[in-house]
Amino acid sequence: MCELSSTTVLVLNRINCNKMSDSLRLLVKNAKQVVMVCKNGEKFLTKDGMQNLAVLENASVVIGHNGLIEAVGPADSIESHFREAVFDKVLDATGMCVLPGLVDAHTHPVWAGDRVHEFAMKLAGATYMQVHEAGGGIHYTVTHTRATDPETLLQGLKGRLERMLRAGTTLVECKSGYGLELNTELKMLKVIDAARKSMSIGISSTYCGAHAVARGKTMEEATEDILSVQLPAIQKQISAGNLQVDNIDVFCEKGVFDLNSTRRILQAGKDIGLNINFHGDELHPMNSAQLGAELGALAISHLEEVTDEGIAAMARAKTCAVLLPTTAYILRLPCPRARDMLDAGVIVSLGSDFNPNAYCCSMPMVMHLACVTLKMSMPEALAAATINAAYALNHSQSHGSLEPGKQGDLLIINAPRWEHLIYQFGSHQELVRFVIIKGNIVYENDKVLDL
Ligand SMILES: N=CN[C@@H](CCC(=O)O)C(=O)O
Numbered sequence: 025m026c027e028l029s030s031t032t033v034l035v036l037n038r039i040n041c042n043k044m045s046d047s048l049r050l051l052v053k054n055a056k057q058v059v060m061v062c063k064n065g066e067k068f069l070t071k072d073g074m075q076n077l078a079v080l081e082n083a084s085v086v087i088g089h090n091g092l093i094e095a096v097g098p099a100d101s102i103e104s105h106f107r108e109a110v111f112d113k114v115l116d117a118t119g120m121c122v123l124p125g126l127v128d129a130h131t132h133p134v135w136a137g138d139r140v141h142e143f144a145m146k147l148a149g150a151t152y153m154q155v156h157e158a159g160g161g162i163h164y165t166v167t168h169t170r171a172t173d174p175e176t177l178l179q180g181l182k183g184r185l186e187r188m189l190r191a192g193t194t195l196v197e198c199k200s201g202y203g204l205e206l207n208t209e210l211k212m213l214k215v216i217d218a219a220r221k222s223m224s225i226g227i228s229s230t231y232c233g234a235h236a237v238a239r240g241k242t243m244e245e246a247t248e249d250i251l252s253v254q255l256p257a258i259q260k261q262i263s264a265g266n267l268q269v270d271n272i273d274v275f276c277e278k279g280v281f282d283l284n285s286t287r288r289i290l291q292a293g294k295d296i297g298l299n300i301n302f303h304g305d306e307l308h309p310m311n312s313a314q315l316g317a318e319l320g321a322l323a324i325s326h327l328e329e330v331t332d333e334g335i336a337a338m339a340r341a342k343t344c345a346v347l348l349p350t351t352a353y354i355l356r357l358p359c360p361r362a363r364d365m366l367d368a369g370v371i372v373s374l375g376s377d378f379n380p381n382a383y384c385c386s387m388p389m390v391m392h393l394a395c396v397t398l399k400m401s402m403p404e405a406l407a408a409a410t411i412n413a414a415y416a417l418n419h420s421q422s423h424g425s426l427e428p429g430k431q432g433d434l435l436i437i438n439a440p441r442w443e444h445l446i447y448q449f450g451s452h453q454e455l456v457r458f459v460i461i462k463g464n465i466v467y468e469n470d471k472v473l474d475l
Pocket residue numbers: 132161162165275303306351377379380381382
């Protein structure tokens with residue numbers, strides 16, 4: 025680290041750190057607040073660390089041509105140190121706030137056939153499993169996704185990712201899981217890969233062939249198909265360089281995959297190099313949290329029904345809890361015990377759970393819900409939607425905070441305090457002025473309205 029005179033200016037390790045006359049990609053200057061989230065290279069935050077985020081007043085950010093953050097610091101220090109530099113682009117953020125790009129740690133964004141009709145059924149009292157067992161839910165989406173060509177699925181995915189981007193998400197986890205057989209699972213994973221290659225939003229790809237038991241199969245048969253047909257074929261595609269997959273997922277739930285099948289599938293995924301990141305303890309206490317901790321899972325999602333033992337195991341194993349406030353809200357479930365997890369030192373993150381059951385593309389809405397329904401504070405919610413969500417995706421070395429050396433992903437909001445991003449319930453399109461990835465403006469809204 026090359027220290028400058030001001031201790032609050034952080035400068036990336038540069039070959040010639042005295043010479044600030046280089047050509048650089050972007051200067052965001054004079055922001056009212058720059059929320060770094062953390063500033064000591066933390067890979068995640070817990071407890072007090074989530075309450076006390078690193079926030080600079082009257083600050084600027086510099087991003088280099090490599091797309092990485094070069095410096096973050098007080099506006100006057102940055103100005104004097106980079107006086108000689110040539111920037112491709114300068115954004116004057118006077119009166120605005122800069123935050124890290126948001127990270128959405130759980131989505132199911134590749135599908136055809138919406139389920140708007142099921143919303144009425146659920147409002148009338150049908151439970152998630154009643155809809156599922158009647159052939160709706162995941163099964164309905166599987167039928168439509170199997171019948172849809174990859175190009176149509178890709179166009180649908182791109183539209184959804186674009187909506188997420190406009191709400192500030194710059195890194196998102198995307199699952200397969202509406203195929204439940206090899207060809208459609210591969211089709212979905214390839215569609216996710218195609219989006220990764222053609223869009224600027226960052227993507228972490230998850231194989232979720234165990235999202236439900238396909239119609240006509242028993243759980244045992246579905247497990248065998250995953251272990252002996254789907255996973256080997258996926259591994260072959262990965263090894264041949266035709267596919268990138270990052271994580272393995274199972275819906276560990278009563279009536280779906282039991283603990284033993286879940287263990288076998290997750291372990292097999294881990295054995296081929298995938299990170300374990302799965303659905304657990306959502307509708308029934310399954311001891312999923314204990315299993316995940318034992319297997320070294322990076323993350324477990326939902327956890328509405330997690331037990332005290334499960335919480336303790338996750339805290340010990342540093343397995344991240346991905347909480348999904350939209351699910352409990354839409355399905356009128358008991359909320360996950362966020363406060364108990366936070367107090368126990370669990371690494372808590374957030375996801376939108378975007379899927380045909382929970383049609384939400386907006387992490388600001390998710391943070392708002394997390395504060396109101398899960399009783400998280402605004403700093404906790406922001407840490408959960410940035411550095412901790414990046415940890416859940418094994419990306420916290422490059423994403424989740426505004427620190428030198430990390431990817432230059434940020435959003436600029438038209439508000440004098442960063443908390444407006446959470447305080448406002450919807451209408452974020454009127455708040456988000458710029459979304460920036462690797463120092464490039466990927467979304468600009470010049471029609472933002474004043475507060
Ligand atoms: N619980 C399982 N999977 C999804 C829902 C998927 C669907 O209903 O299509 C979830 O995380 O909420």
